[in-house]
Amino acid sequence: MTLIKSISGIRGTIGGKAGDNLTPRDVVEFTAAFGCWLLENGAAPKVVIGRDGRISGPMVSQLVSSTLAGLGIDVVDLGPSTTPTVEMAVPAEKAGAGIIITASHNPENWNALKFLNHKGEFISQADGEALLRLLDSGNISFAEVGRLGAYQRGEGYIQxxxxxxxxxxxxxxxxxxxxxxxxxxxxxxxxxxxxxxxxxxxxxxxxxxxxxxxxxxxxxxxxxxx
The missing domain is CATH 3.40.120.10 (Alpha-D-Glucose-1,6-Bisphosphate, subunit A, domain 3)
Known part of the structure; x- marks a missing residue:
């Protein structure tokens, strides 16, 4: 099993059996739980996302942005970026949160979701535990068609x-x-x-x-x- 869930996010190897590896289903479930947690806590319904250069990055990024939009959350997508750049973009965009799609030092076949609060800082242990409880509960509700989130590219943030x-x-x-x-x-x-x-x-x-x-x-x- 190479799927690791923690208070800071989820990481694992791409492909394989759902629940054992980082598959599209796992990405959607964890992103949906994070989005619902965000909305339940009254944060701004906008999330900044960015990714490293891994070949699985575009696939994971599309899953994340579509899931957030399905919850009624607007997405600002920085595309290929760096971890601290995404962290800085969150408060600059007045977003409620951020998601960094990167497995850091792990090999090429890994990827991960790392969650930020509205300050662009990694979420606290208490927030991470609340997120995991929501994930386990399965109590996820998506937006109706008139309330879907919008998608936009976030340009110029590395500069x-x-x-x-x-x-x-x-x-x-x-x-x-x-x-x-x-x-x-x-x-x-x-x-x-x-x-x-x-x-x-x-x-x-x-x-x-x-x-x-x-x-x-x-x-x-x-x-x-x-």
Whole structure:
């Protein structure tokens, strides 16, 4: 069994038997429980979603956005993005929550849903436990046709994120530029290749990019081991 449910979300390997692996049914059930929990707690009916570069990402993202819309929740889809970019976009969009579709350091055949509150922070243990209880109860109710949620793309948030970094009072970009750094970055063909090169360029660094195509075909295990 490679399906792990926890207070922070759900993760597992793609395909196989529902309930034992991360299948479309599991994605829909967990997303629906999160959406109902969100509405029951009076949060804004809008969720920001974003994903890493895994090849299963588009499929999982479509399931998540359609399920949320079916609950009457609007979706702002950042598409391929980074975890902190999605976190920043949640309050910027005045959304009630966020969902990051990423299995972080796990191998290519894994994926996961990670849940954020309205501040763009990971949900608390108490909120996670309430979500799991709702999931187990099966008490899910979807919206009628006139109340379905809307879908929109969230554009420009990686650039927004980079501008926020560069505007921090303790980031002295001019000082970094004067050093003439050369930086080697291995993005393993995921979404780091969308954010790191422009950040390094803004800091005046010469970037040597390895595995820089965000196609989800990981060049090696993403676990950062020596």
């Amino acid at each position: 927004y994120h980079l501008e926020k970094i560069l505007s921090l009072p303790y980031v002295d970009a001019s000082l970094v530029r004067r050093q003439g750094y050369k930086v080697v970055v291995d993005c393993i063909n995921s979404t780091g290749s969308l954010a790191l090169p422009p950040l390094l360029e803004a800091l005046g660094c010469e970037a040597i990019l390895l595995n820089g195509e965000p196609n989800g075909r990981f060049a090696h295990n993403p676990e950062p081991l020596p």
